Amino acid sequence: MPDLGLEVLLKGRNLARLLGGLWVALRISLLSVAISIPAGILLGVVMTWKNPVTQALSRLYLEIIRIMPQLVLLFLVFFGTTRVFGWDLSGELSSVIVFTLWGTAEMGDLVRGALVSIPPHQYESAAALGLTERQTFFCVVLPQTVRRLIPLSINLITRMIKTTSLVLMIGVVEVLKVAQQIIEANRMSSPNAAFGVYLTVFMLYFLACWPISLLARRLEELWR
Amino acid sequence: MTKPLLTVEGLVKRYGEHTVLNGLDLTVREGEVVVIVGPSGCGKSTLLRCINALEPIQSGAVRLEVAPISRESRDLPALRQKVGMVFQSYELFPHLTVLDNVTLAPRKAQKRPRAEAEREALALLERVGLADRARDYPRQLSGGQKQRVAIVRALVMHPQVLLFDEVTAALDPEMVREVLDVLLDLARQGRTMLIVTIEMNFARAVADRVIFLDGGTIVEEAPPEEFFDHPKTPRAQKFLNTFTFDAVKRPHPSSLADPTT
Numbered sequence: 001m002p003d004l005g006l007e008v009l010l011k012g013r014n015l016a017r018l019l020g021g022l023w024v025a026l027r028i029s030l031l032s033v034a035i036s037i038p039a040g041i042l043l044g045v046v047m048t049w050k051n052p053v054t055q056a057l058s059r060l061y062l063e064i065i066r067i068m069p070q071l072v073l074l075f076l077v078f079f080g081t082t083r084v085f086g087w088d089l090s091g092e093l094s095s096v097i098v099f100t101l102w103g104t105a106e107m108g109d110l111v112r113g114a115l116v117s118i119p120p121h122q123y124e125s126a127a128a129l130g131l132t133e134r135q136t137f138f139c140v141v142l143p144q145t146v147r148r149l150i151p152l153s154i155n156l157i158t159r160m161i162k163t164t165s166l167v168l169m170i171g172v173v174e175v176l177k178v179a180q181q182i183i184e185a186n187r188m189s190s191p192n193a194a195f196g197v198y199l200t201v202f203m204l205y206f207l208a209c210w211p212i213s214l215l216a217r218r219l220e221e222l223w224r
Numbered sequence: 225m226t227k228p229l230l231t232v233e234g235l236v237k238r239y240g241e242h243t244v245l246n247g248l249d250l251t252v253r254e255g256e257v258v259v260i261v262g263p264s265g266c267g268k269s270t271l272l273r274c275i276n277a278l279e280p281i282q283s284g285a286v287r288l289e290v291a292p293i294s295r296e297s298r299d300l301p302a303l304r305q306k307v308g309m310v311f312q313s314y315e316l317f318p319h320l321t322v323l324d325n326v327t328l329a330p331r332k333a334q335k336r337p338r339a340e341a342e343r344e345a346l347a348l349l350e351r352v353g354l355a356d357r358a359r360d361y362p363r364q365l366s367g368g369q370k371q372r373v374a375i376v377r378a379l380v381m382h383p384q385v386l387l388f389d390e391v392t393a394a395l396d397p398e399m400v401r402e403v404l405d406v407l408l409d410l411a412r413q414g415r416t417m418l419i420v421t422i423e424m425n426f427a428r429a430v431a432d433r434v435i436f437l438d439g440g441t442i443v444e445e446a447p448p449e450e451f452f453d454h455p456k457t458p459r460a461q462k463f464l465n466t467f468t469f470d471a472v473k474r475p476h477p478s479s480l481a482d483p484t485t
Binding site for chain 2: 119121122124125126127128129130132135139140143144147223
């Protein structure tokens with residue numbers, strides 16, 4: 001077996017530090033998810049309105065967020081606002097802001113898509129039964145929308161967790177940054193550590209995202 | 225003569241420049257079964273949709289007894305509870321079981337207790353032969369079964385009048401019968417019904433009165449025997465002729481002497 005340099009993980013508090021880094025990444029992504037989902041649901045409902053002003057604004061927001069790479073957005077919020085507005089945002093707060101802006105846009109578009117995918121005839125047959133618009137929304141449209149939405153939004157959550165690896169670029173010490181630090185510190189004693197440590201990081205991301213993927217698949221089967 | 229239950233007066237429906245219904249008048253009396261027939265695109269489905277205010281209309285009025293049914297009515301949901309409607313494409317709610325599909329509207333719109341709604345739903349499902357499918361989801365049912373559930377879903381609301389919009393048009397031929405039998409049973413119970421159909425033999429059997437719709441107006445109106453055996457207007461004659469075929473391979477009696485055969 002080749003030397004993977006895994007022994008560096010056992011030195012000092014290295015493994016604990018890696019787990020701490022993973023926690024930072026999860027904290028950023030899960031906080032952003034927790035804000036993005038309700039905000040995205042609201043945005044998605046607004047996007048289905050036939051009002052041209054709300055349509056143009058939400059479209060503009062969505063396009064800007066989608067076109068801009070997340071890294072540029074991170075730089076813009078972390079470095080840009082400091083110069084222009086004099087804000088002193090921490091790296092972690094900047095990350096949460098960016099991920100929330102991104103997550104809200106993506107979630108909004110998913111919600112919009114799920115809402116418009118409910119056939120008009122479902123609304124009509126509910127109306128013909130004498131249900132009010134409110135009852136139709138809550139008893140007929142919303143349950144079907146949520147069922148379509150859950151696999152898609154879980155996919156978004158795992159994407160958000162994975163993308164937190166970018167926040168090391170604005171100085172947040174998350175799992176990937178900790179890994180780099182460990183590799184740097186052991187360059188002389190364990191020159192092969194890069195492979196083993198990055199493999200460990202891969203396993204950690206996998207352990208964080210796999211249960212979420214499993215849950216998505218289960219819900220999909222349950223509601224097929 | 226029983227009292228008029230559903231009245232349509234001077235109904236005009238346009239899609240842009242295209243006039244679908246052009247000043248249509250119609251009265252359905254209590255206990256009457258009226259069948260609407262006509263060529264495709266004559267506005268028969270649109271008429272049913274307008275009666276239930278699913279479509280905005282340009283002029284005219286629809287009344288259930290004395291209450292106007294219109295998109296402006298503040299009690300439109302309450303009025304629609306009294307007008308049952310069954311669609312061509314069933315439109316069951318896919319996320320609910322058969323039983324929940326049937327009891328959703330009684331529980332939510334009529335605020336009936338769940339136990340009572342379920343008891344009646346099961347009795348009605350039994351009557352259409354689907355009591356054992358109550359816990360299944362719509363995707364597990366055949367087209368004919370879905371349509372029978374859709375009929376039960378309308379019946380459980382105790383509607384005063386039932387509208388059927390080509391309820392067998394999307395079904396495989398062998399499933400048409402099971403649905404039409406349910407409709408015949410309802411007619412026997414004396415329900416007031418307005419039926420749009422393309423099944424002419426069924427129309428003849430179930431109707432008290434046949435209405436032939438063409439070009440957005442009622443062209444002919446008669447009891448079924450009279451309409452199907454002796455249509456008065458050329459347009460109705462032409463329409464009914466589209467349902468008969470002449471033999472093409474078997475020799476006609478007149479051509480028996482043909483020397484080539």
